[in-house]
Amino acid sequence: MFQRIDEFHDWWNQQQQAHPFHVTPAPLDQLTGWSADQDTGVIRHRSGRFFSVEGLEVSTDHGFVEEWSQPIIDQPESGILGILVKRVRGVPYFLMQAKAEPGNVNVIQLSPTVQATKSNYSRVHQGKSVPYLEHFLAPRRGRILSDVLQSEQGAWFLHKRNRNMIIEIDEDVDALDGFCWLSREQLSELFAVDNLVNMDSRTVLAGYPLPGTSAGTHNDTASLLSWFTEAKSRYRLDRRRIPLNAVKKWIWSPDGIRHEDDKYFSVIGVDVVAGNREVAGWSQPLLAPKHRGLVALLVRRVDGQLQVLMRALTQAGTLDVVEIGPTVQCAPGNHADTEPQPAFLDHVLTAPKERLLFDTVHSEEGGRFYHAENRYVVVDTGDQLPDDVGHDFTWMTLPQLAELARYSNHVNVEARNVLACLIFQPSER
Template identity: 50%
Template sequence: MTPATHLDDVHRALDSARGRMFTRTERVPLDELTGWAGDPDTGTLRHHRGGFFTVEGLRVRRPGRPVAEWSQPIINQQEIGILGILVKEFDGVPHFLMQLKAEPGNINGIQISPTVQATRSNYLGVHGGRPVPYLDHFRDPSRHRVVTDVRQSEQGSWFLRKRNRNMIIQVSGEVEPLDGYLWLTLPQLHRLLAVDDLVNMDTRSILACLPLTAETAPGDSAPGDTAGYTAPGPAGDFTAALLRSCDPAAPARHSTASLLSWITDTRIRTDLTVESAPLNRLPGWHRTPDGRVAHDSGRFFDVIGVRVEAAGREVARWDQPMIAPYGTGIVALLVARVDGVLHALVHLRAEPGYVDVVELAPTVSCVPENYDVLPPAARPPLLDDVLRADPSAVRFDTVQSEEGGRFHHARSRHLVIETPYRPELAEHPGFRWMTLHQLTGLLRHSHYVNMETRSLLACLRSLTTSAPAPVGAAR
């Protein structure tokens, strides 16, 4: 199969795949999930083969905060999965091998996924299904050129210390795309990011970890080249400011050394206690008559059971628990030009599921409706700035799906909003202005930049190679 020449080819491939690659998901009570059972003492949900993941209870304490204590269910998946994309040059242009994959939690069926997206249980065959295609390229990366290979966290509010290996491997030999796979260029992927619910969460995470020079160097450069560049364009142009933000020589509001010290100091000072708790006796949560685990307020999320029938997957049928959130989330970055260099306002956020207490989050990351049942002081300090932003200041606005293998119809509106530079915004506790080069530099290491920020970074970086679609056009 030759690389997709036009985006119309991609949409035709999607239309063609929908008839033979799909998941049909039926909600069932948690007690009726085949292969899963609740621990009689704690209620913890486990698979009978011992792999995959568990759903457990958690008790969290943050003294001195507006919400000082709470309890919640959480997914515990300690095994580290592989999220990997193969890249190969065609006529000197890097192309990425993407999979058209249906997940049980996807709101729209098929999404554009990495070449490999597999938990350890999957690739060791615990599910009893077919082998994962192309997996050997990632399990033995020494045979190829490694562009990116780093462990990154997942959502710290829904996963307990979950990490996945984000990889990009460059190959030189022949790689024949199987049915449901196609080669796409980075500019094509960037254009597709402007479409609602199309490029999946794991793809966005990997793209954020891609070295910046791989997308800004000349077309005959290989991914990962470290040659510098000079950003074109006038000082007043947004795209030029964005490209300058990718340049290691561009001035930054804070030095990387001071930012690392700030992160380390916050990790030491943050008072966060996380303890295991019985899922069947969590304060504020209950089992509903139809077999869900739900919060007493009717907000936040449910733990539901689903029965899945699939085509085009390694396994044709299975049952599993999933998290089903209420409402569409908001993940937003405020960006500003400082001396002609675009800076993003990031928030150092603590989550109970993080390995190392805090990670860099977007300016705002929440479901606004949840704050109707929380103390007013808990409301994110810049949420109203985001919700009331002038439409002319919005540089990116698309609804993106969260990971469809564990979350059911979980979606967040991704916003990049330009604002005049205001130093006082960083006076809110836990906020700093950073360049894209600084954020991408931290992505070479684990546990610094959270999932939501990586997702937004992929969207923001897409504006370097593709003109943004009109706001709302994707919907």
């Protein structure tokens, strides 16, 4: 355990230097262990596990575009994202690891205690076992603070979910090489550092209980659930799997698959040489976004209590018709020459600096996405916005959002990530 945050940064620099990790681009049709089906173009691993890249045709009456087709990652198995917590003299400490992923902009980021797909912890790759896994598999020791199947990026994954777990233990557990115990206060500081706390850590920590607060009255929460159910009932979302080589407006080349307008994302291949992973090297496809994204919450204070503006959001791979998303979730670069613009985007982009309660660039999941970044922003709107902001939006308190995030497929991964940023802000404890 670190007494001062600069001790962590010294340790972090040592981790970056101690574990070589090299990622080089590779043609999709030359990835070791992967192949594209001759008839459909679908990209699969020879084991039939891990994930595949397939084609999806989408039709919906919710959003700017009614019909489109796209490549999408299909990973039907659920992995485990788990964090161990231990109290020392009443202070919670979190066991985190320095983990390298092929898509990370800076290779190593601060990850959960356990971050593993079922294929990985079942050792399909015939590599080393996953440290600390026994704490997250039944029968387990410790107190469960959070355990829920949570969705991941609906724009890029089809029905993808991972098991998010926080387990509090009383026993002494040593930090192995590459792992460290961090206090809540130390994590709060690290949340404000660009590209340090990874997506998997953020989505798990969104389930950490808010101290000293309640979610509001039953009727308040019931009204929010009714709003959510009404949104799911109001809209239509139809999906159909299609051959990957049949997606419209997408172009295959030796470098990968890209959209004809050079927007959204591309599918690329990489070769990886790793120094501290379960296997020493591998190849895989990655999805590479074209532009940096924006994930923003507009907030206000009513009677001294923080309220956040959430929206009902439909995406291609969402398990149900909608999930609860942040006020703004988009890649502004994809909308530079389009009308209409996403709702409230101008409120975020023109917000004066003194209104920004949080503003940090964080990476998305580096195991499937290449250099995927979002700017996470929380904007205090003062009294600029009314109570009624349209049927796709609703105000709720931070405890209410945290309560809804404890249930599967209610709050999307981007909203959970910005929730974690708020939970671990000193001013919101």
